[in-house]
Amino acid sequence: MCGICGSYDFDGARPADAQLLAAMNATLIHRGPDGGGVHVDGPAGLAARRLAIIDIARGDQPMLSDDGAVCVVQNGEILNHRELRAELERGGERFRTACDTEVLLRLYLRDGPHFVERLRGMFAVALWDRREQRLVLARDRFGIKPLFYHLGDGTLRFASELKALLRDPNFPREVDHDALHAFLAFNSIPAPLTIFAAARKLPPGHVLSCSPNGVRIERFARPRPAREPELRREPLEVLEEELRQRLRDSVQAHLLADVPVGVLLSGGVDSSVLTALAAQGSLEAVSTFSIGFRERTFNELDLARQVSRRYGTDHHELIVSPRMADLLPEIVGAFDEPFADSSAVPTFLVSQLAAEQVKVVLCGEGGDELFGGYETYVADQLALRVGPAAARLAPLIDRLPSSDARVSLDYRARRFARAGALPPLERHHGWKEIFSDAQRARLLSEPWRDPAADPLDPWRRRFAETAGAPLLARLQDVDLGIYLADDLLVKTDRMSMVHGLEARVPFLDPVVAELALSLPTELKVRALSKKRLLRRAAVPLVPSAVIKARKRGFSIPAAAWLRGELEPFARELLASDRTRRQGYFEPAFVTALLDEHVARKRDHSRQLWGLMSFSLWAEQMERLPSATTASVEWPTAAATGVRAAGA
Numbered sequence: 001m002c003g004i005c006g007s008y009d010f011d012g013a014r015p016a017d018a019q020l021l022a023a024m025n026a027t028l029i030h031r032g033p034d035g036g037g038v039h040v041d042g043p044a045g046l047a048a049r050r051l052a053i054i055d056i057a058r059g060d061q062p063m064l065s066d067d068g069a070v071c072v073v074q075n076g077e078i079l080n081h082r083e084l085r086a087e088l089e090r091g092g093e094r095f096r097t098a099c100d101t102e103v104l105l106r107l108y109l110r111d112g113p114h115f116v117e118r119l120r121g122m123f124a125v126a127l128w129d130r131r132e133q134r135l136v137l138a139r140d141r142f143g144i145k146p147l148f149y150h151l152g153d154g155t156l157r158f159a160s161e162l163k164a165l166l167r168d169p170n171f172p173r174e175v176d177h178d179a180l181h182a183f184l185a186f187n188s189i190p191a192p193l194t195i196f197a198a199a200r201k202l203p204p205g206h207v208l209s210c211s212p213n214g215v216r217i218e219r220f221a222r223p224r225p226a227r228e229p230e231l232r233r234e235p236l237e238v239l240e241e242e243l244r245q246r247l248r249d250s251v252q253a254h255l256l257a258d259v260p261v262g263v264l265l266s267g268g269v270d271s272s273v274l275t276a277l278a279a280q281g282s283l284e285a286v287s288t289f290s291i292g293f294r295e296r297t298f299n300e301l302d303l304a305r306q307v308s309r310r311y312g313t314d315h316h317e318l319i320v321s322p323r324m325a326d327l328l329p330e331i332v333g334a335f336d337e338p339f340a341d342s343s344a345v346p347t348f349l350v351s352q353l354a355a356e357q358v359k360v361v362l363c364g365e366g367g368d369e370l371f372g373g374y375e376t377y378v379a380d381q382l383a384l385r386v387g388p389a390a391a392r393l394a395p396l397i398d399r400l401p402s403s404d405a406r407v408s409l410d411y412r413a414r415r416f417a418r419a420g421a422l423p424p425l426e427r428h429h430g431w432k433e434i435f436s437d438a439q440r441a442r443l444l445s446e447p448w449r450d451p452a453a454d455p456l457d458p459w460r461r462r463f464a465e466t467a468g469a470p471l472l473a474r475l476q477d478v479d480l481g482i483y484l485a486d487d488l489l490v491k492t493d494r495m496s497m498v499h500g501l502e503a504r505v506p507f508l509d510p511v512v513a514e515l516a517l518s519l520p521t522e523l524k525v526r527a528l529s530k531k532r533l534l535r536r537a538a539v540p541l542v543p544s545a546v547i548k549a550r551k552r553g554f555s556i557p558a559a560a561w562l563r564g565e566l567e568p569f570a571r572e573l574l575a576s577d578r579t580r581r582q583g584y585f586e587p588a589f590v591t592a593l594l595d596e597h598v599a600r601k602r603d604h605s606r607q608l609w610g611l612m613s614f615s616l617w618a619e620q621m622e623r624l625p626s627a628t629t630a631s632v633e634w635p636t637a638a639a640t641g642v643r644a645a646g647a
Helices: 018-026 081-090 100-118 177-186 236-254 269-280 301-311 324-335 344-355 367-371 375-392 409-419 424-430 437-443 457-464 471-497 510-516 532-538 544-548 558-562 567-573 576-582 587-598 605-623
Strands: 002-009 035-041 044-050 070-078 121-129 134-139 148-152 155-159 199-201 206-211 214-219 261-264 287-293 314-320 360-362 502-504 642-644
Touching: 002 018, 002 070, 002 121, 018 035, 018 044, 044 070, 044 121, 070 100, 081 100, 100 121, 100 134, 100 206, 177 437, 177 471, 177 605, 236 269, 236 510, 236 532, 261 269, 261 344, 269 301, 269 367, 269 532, 269 544, 287 301, 287 344, 301 314, 301 544, 314 344, 324 344, 324 471, 324 567, 324 605, 344 471, 367 471, 367 510, 367 532, 375 409, 375 424, 375 471, 409 424, 424 457, 424 471, 437 587, 457 471, 471 502, 532 544, 558 587, 558 605, 567 587, 567 605, 576 587, 576 605, 587 605
Parallel strands: 035 642, 261 287, 261 360, 287 314, 360 502
Antiparallel strands: 002 044, 002 155, 035 044, 070 121, 121 134, 134 206, 148 155, 148 199, 206 214
């Protein structure tokens, strides 16, 4: 696992700026505290920080071909690198190391940019080919690892995190209008957008190639749900066993490391299955890590303990009552752009706990999107029958008082009634939207209002690509490609890497996803039952209490905190003078939201969490060095291991 960055000058006459590359690389040290380097070769430069996981002694990056003409850096792990290595060796290749980065290098030398099509794993890769004067960037098919880029002034710069791009004193910091609207709709920003108009995310499953002829972006992989004739209809027992075998294969592949590997054990089905399979496949006790809050309804430690006892894991747990006024600014700073999924808090804390013991953990992201684990999927199915009738009850349901529950009855009922009669895609968004179109029109200050703004555009494009598949599968695919990629995986990556911890996601192995994407609706959701096949496959592996438990999610008691100990901090962050000075939102509307929440008239916790996170982000941007002073803080090239081509 690493952080990577680099640049390319289209003119070819200007050499890459080694000092800037060193400064960019220095911002990524948390992603790779074990070493780093910079390679400059004419108009191109690549840099990396390394978290040593495989071939610790010989896997330093950037890595060069034998003749020095091709250079590669990568962030991630290639799960099939041993198989690819054996194939390349049969073709006459000889390797200097045992690490997966060298496999990437030699596979590219044989196959060119198409090498990415052979990769199984999570990765963001950058490769410079001096012979072709070509820079190639690639990101894995599910978007597990991040990659940002900026095109400007005849130069392309890229990095694992936006903070590295911000070290360029010429980087424009204007906020992207569409990204702001998207953030307010989702509490995160979907690819290719970033909060800055000058930067973009490389979408999952895409390759970017740049040369003196310009930039070309192409999709190389698109996991998609099966159409009706292609759905798996074998007996349930056959599919159960196949799923267990595929998960076992994936977990074994994800355990590959030269350092200890643990599991983030929440107590839910997904993480419990991973723990079981990891324990069965390990010669030593697996380390597991769990976290809970003092509020009992937000605590699954009892279930996690049952799994730990069954498999004799080296279990570590922590019950926390975090000081959010101290913690939230640190979390916001790790994302570099507005991000307001409050489950980042427990993810940060459990990653901090795990990083004290291991360098790699397995986690259960992707299980819900692939196998049908969200209550929204039940709502999607239920709305086909009773959605219009529920919509007629909306005025009555709207009178329900608000509670502090994890997902309160009043909250779910209001959402269901409000969205029940909408078309499928808009209805699915309605279950989870943060600020509606009407609310954004009232919230945003005049310069940022736009009645034509439509954050659902990416959803519509994604949805249109899966015509012919079952409706629920198409909605799951939207979540897989947007909510998972641009929210949950972003959260997992940043909250683990800020502690120098590599998080691996076995459910997003193509071996597992291939089966999940071919399942008929009834094997995922039927009536109120969710993740039907996965739960049945888990029966021999985990305690029955885990199988039967209602999904709780990895969440925090935000509604209660904002009516209690967190209220003063919220009022400070959302004070009218502060909101007015930042210039994005109408102070009166923001204050009214907070007042209604505290008075229990409505649960506005998700909206308020987003506004608080945005306020902190805006404040942190104000404190960044200006373009005229930023270079003062840059470290010297000599201090950060810059290496010129041929050195």
